[in-house]
Amino acid sequence: SQQGEEDPQALSIQEGENATMNCSYKTSINNLQWYRQNSGRGLVHLILIRSNEREKHSGRLRVTLDTSKKSSSLLITASRAADTASYFCATGWGDKIIFGKGTRLHILP
């Protein structure tokens, strides 16, 4: 069964605005990873955050992790048309990762 649950399922924002996606999960994890998938194409690894970390940054991406609430968020600042994609969180324990259902992000011109 899937571990993570993203919220919202779909999000449309104007170019230049910030986009925030949330991921909640149910059991203990040792890491959480965010991925991007453009329509019909492969998965791009965005960022990994370990269970003992609270925040990580990579370029315009900011990821937070709250293990007490079993939740994570992905913030994309100053969105661009190229950010239009599906975003997935994947929770890991041991060597496996399990994907959530994803958020479809659409950046409006």
Added chain:
Amino acid sequence: SAVISQKPSRDICQRGTSLTIQCQVDSQVTMMFWYRQQPGQSLTLIATANQGSEATYESGFVIDKFPISRPNLTFSTLTVSNMSPEDSSIYLCSAHETGNSYEQYFGPGTRLTVT
């Protein structure tokens, strides 16, 4: 990061036949995995491909339907057997690099259509 390639990139197959998908990693990796992504859905883990031993399957997936090989640390195959239209999906290979990092990288996927 590991670079992963898959062959074929897509195929159209008749029901009742089998297709073998190949996954090649450009470096030795500890773990390799196979996922399925049905149309409009997220990724579901099929199995962990273990080097030199039988694959470990997730609930709902069985070896007779999805036999997996992993002869070395850079290569794996997934066979989709006795296909039906419900097997139409994207099949993705992924790898977890050796060492402490848990970062998992994915191949471009194989888009399978069963008619």
